Amino acid sequence: MPKLNCQEAQNLLEAFHDNELDGVSxxxxxxxxxxxxxxxxxxxWLCEVEGxxxxxxxxxPSATQDLRRxxxxxxSPQVSPVLRFFRTHVRLTLVSALTLLLALAxxxxxxxxxxxxxxxxxxxxxxxxxNAALVDLRAANPKEAEQRLKEHLGFAPTVPNPSGFKxxxxxxxxxxxxxxxxxxxxxxxxxxxxxxxxxxxxxxxGFDDATRKGIKLGTCEGRRVAAWDAGNxxxxxxxxxxxxxxxxxxxxxxxxxxxxxxQ
Amino acid sequence: xxxxxxxxxxxxxxxxxxACFEALYRTAFRLTGNKAHAEDLVQETYLxxxxxxxxxxxxxxxxxxxxxxxxxxxxxxxxRESKRPKLVTDVEKMLAAWEQPSPPDVSDVxxxxxxxxxxxxxxxxxxxxxxxxxxxALLFQAxxxxxxxxxxxxxxxxxxTVMSRIHRAKRxxxxxxxxxxxxxxxxxxxxxEEEQRDAEA
Numbered sequence: 001m002p003k004l005n006c007q008e009a010q011n012l013l014e015a016f017h018d019n020e021l022d023g024v025s026x027x028x029x030x031x032x033x034x035x036x037x038x039x040x041x042x043x044x045w046l047c048e049v050e051g052x053x054x055x056x057x058x059x060x061p062s063a064t065q066d067l068r069r070x071x072x073x074x075x076s077p078q079v080s081p082v083l084r085f086f087r088t089h090v091r092l093t094l095v096s097a098l099t100l101l102l103a104l105a106x107x108x109x110x111x112x113x114x115x116x117x118x119x120x121x122x123x124x125x126x127x128x129x130x131n132a133a134l135v136d137l138r139a140a141n142p143k144e145a146e147q148r149l150k151e152h153l154g155f156a157p158t159v160p161n162p163s164g165f166k167x168x169x170x171x172x173x174x175x176x177x178x179x180x181x182x183x184x185x186x187x188x189x190x191x192x193x194x195x196x197x198x199x200x201x202x203x204x205x206g207f208d209d210a211t212r213k214g215i216k217l218g219t220c221e222g223r224r225v226a227a228w229d230a231g232n233x234x235x236x237x238x239x240x241x242x243x244x245x246x247x248x249x250x251x252x253x254x255x256x257x258x259x260x261x262x263q
Numbered sequence: 264x265x266x267x268x269x270x271x272x273x274x275x276x277x278x279x280x281x282a283c284f285e286a287l288y289r290t291a292f293r294l295t296g297n298k299a300h301a302e303d304l305v306q307e308t309y310l311x312x313x314x315x316x317x318x319x320x321x322x323x324x325x326x327x328x329x330x331x332x333x334x335x336x337x338x339x340x341x342x343r344e345s346k347r348p349k350l351v352t353d354v355e356k357m358l359a360a361w362e363q364p365s366p367p368d369v370s371d372v373x374x375x376x377x378x379x380x381x382x383x384x385x386x387x388x389x390x391x392x393x394x395x396x397x398x399x400a401l402l403f404q405a406x407x408x409x410x411x412x413x414x415x416x417x418x419x420x421x422x423x424t425v426m427s428r429i430h431r432a433k434r435x436x437x438x439x440x441x442x443x444x445x446x447x448x449x450x451x452x453x454x455x456e457e458e459q460r461d462a463e464a
Contacts (some may be wrong), residue, residue, distance in 0.1 A: 014433045015426050018404065020411045045437040052386040052440075053405040055379065056293065060406065063288035067302050071284065071309035 004032045009039050013046055122220040122238055145170040149181040149196065157196045157233045159183065160253040165192050192239040192249075201227045201236040215250050217243060226250040230257045279325040280312055286326070287333055290407040294337060294398065296391070304340065308333045327416035330407060334399055334417060341395060382440055389439040393432050400428035 004012070009032040015021050016029040033040055142159045145167060150156040152172035159167070165187035172181055178199055185192040195201065207216040207227070218225045220238065224246040227236040235253070239246055287308060291301040311332050319328055390398060396418070403409045403417060411429070415422040 010434075011430060014430045015411070018411070018429075020426070042437065045441050046433060048382060048440050049386065049433055049436045050405075051379070052382045052436075053401075055383055056386065057289065057406045060289040060292050061298070063285065063302075063305070067288070067305065068284065070302075070306055072281075 002028075004028050006032075006036060006039055009033070009036070010042055013039075013043060017046060017050060122223075122225060122236075142167055145183060148172065153179050153181055153196070153198070155198075155233075157181070158230075158257040160194055160235070160257060162187075162192060162249050162253055164188060165190075190240055192237060192241070195236040195238075197234055198232060199234060200229050201234045202229050211247065211251075213251065213254060215247065215254065217247065228254055230254065276316055276319050276325070280309070280316070280319075280329060283326050283329040284309075286407050287329060290330070290402050291333065291337075293390075293402050293406050300340075304333065304336055307336045307340075311336065324416060326407075326409065327413045330403055330409060330413070330417035331419065337399070338395070381443070385439055385443045386436055389436050393435060397428045397432040397435075400425055401432040404429055 009029055012021060012025060012029050016026060021029065033043055142161060146156055146159050148170050149159070149172070160183070161167075162185060165185035167183060168186045169184045170181065171184070172179065174180070175195075175197070176199070178197055180195055180197040183194040183196065185194065202214065202216045204227070207218040207225075209217040211217070213228070215226055215228045218227075222240075223238050224241055224243055225236065225238050226246050226249075227234065228250060229235075235257075237246065237250060237253075239249075241249065284305070288301060288305050291304040291308075292298065295301050295304060308329065312329060319325065390401070393401065400414055400418060403414045404411070409417065411422050411425045414425045414429075418425065
């Protein structure tokens with residue numbers, strides 16, 4: 001090892017004193033000390049420091065018996081193993097909690113994104129209903145319509161009977177890969193379409209308002225939309241009526257369908 | 264068999280942990296400067312050690328492991344203290360300052376004991392000026408009796424860092440002693456005398 005200068009030697013003085021240097025470095029420090037009075041002076045002061053530290057260490061009072069007893073019998077309340085695990089693995093707990101939170105947020109966001117919009121539903125429904133290869137039944141008989149729906153949907157929904165309107169036909173089609181029944185009503189020169197299906201149409205996005213009875217209201221290309229769920233069946237009405245008129249109509253149908261469900 | 268093996272291992276670990284008690288307490292006392300704080304520090308250290316006893320696999324590293332916990336608890340307490348306004352004066356420090364012996368006459372060799380007392384007080388006072396990590400490394404070595412390698416395990420840093428911290432701490436202490444010696448005119452009896460001898464040589 002080359003000869004040390006004063007700075008290098010002084011940087012190693014403490015480790016030299018503590019016997020923490022390898023043989024070569026130790027020899028180099030010793031040689032420097034033999035030759036350098038300045039560093040020897042520093043060395044002597046270091047020996048004074050070490051002497052003081054030694055005395056302080058020896059004069060440090062011993063621990064009391066009471067403390068010995070306390071460390072043998074921890075006074076902290078007993079914690080459950082699960083809580084103890086979380087306490088000892090704080091980082092793991094934090095990472096897990098964060099991951100769970102992110103996953104939850106992602107799931108909610110994904111659900112929100114993938115949920116169809118009521119506007120799209122109504123637009124798609126209109127197209128699909130027009131292209132429906134199935135029956136275009138011109139029938140004003142609710143019983144016949146109910147039978148037709150039962151064949152197509154696999155269950156028999158209550159066919160609404162809105163006052164002032166007359167059933168003029170029923171169409172059956174697939175919307176979003178699910179069977180949906182479409183009832184067409186006419187009255188006072190106005191049309192009213194009513195979609196019936198198993199999947200909740202109130203869960204669609206884009207409604208503007210909701211009533212206490214769970215009727216959701218919205219608008220689609222200037223036409224009013226109202227949707228509600230009754231038991232396992234979901235209804236969605238589209239018409240040119242005003243909002244209040246459609247709501248009144250929806251309320252009336254809700255009441256009548258719930259009455260028929262009770263019966 | 265496995266259960267018995269684990270029990271035996273746990274008992275051995277517990278014994279090894281308890282064997283560190285005195286060294287931990289003495290280090291804690293010099294770190295905090297008073298008995299009550301040292302007791303709190305050691306008690307919390309053992310509480311955490313018992314809780315995570317299963318993490319202790321080999322017995323060779325028990326002492327560094329215990330000092331690592333002590334360091335963590337100490338730093339946690341420092342953080343809490345720094346957030347709290349300081350209302351209580353450190354009585355022990357005040358008393359120490361009050362009882363500081365008068366400057367000795369070092370021309371009298373018999374007075375060496377008095378000189379040591381002055382130096383010890385100076386060292387105690389200078390230690391409070393050290394950076395926390397430097398003070399920890401110094402006390403782990405000087406009071407806890409840990410080697411540089413054990414300190415590096417306890418402080419979770421390379422051995423070169425330990426060497427630097429101890430060097431920095433002791434350099435400050437020896438400078439303080441040298442300054443103190445000069446101001447009291449006692450350098451003559453210790454280093455200055457030899458310095459002159461060196462110069463003559």
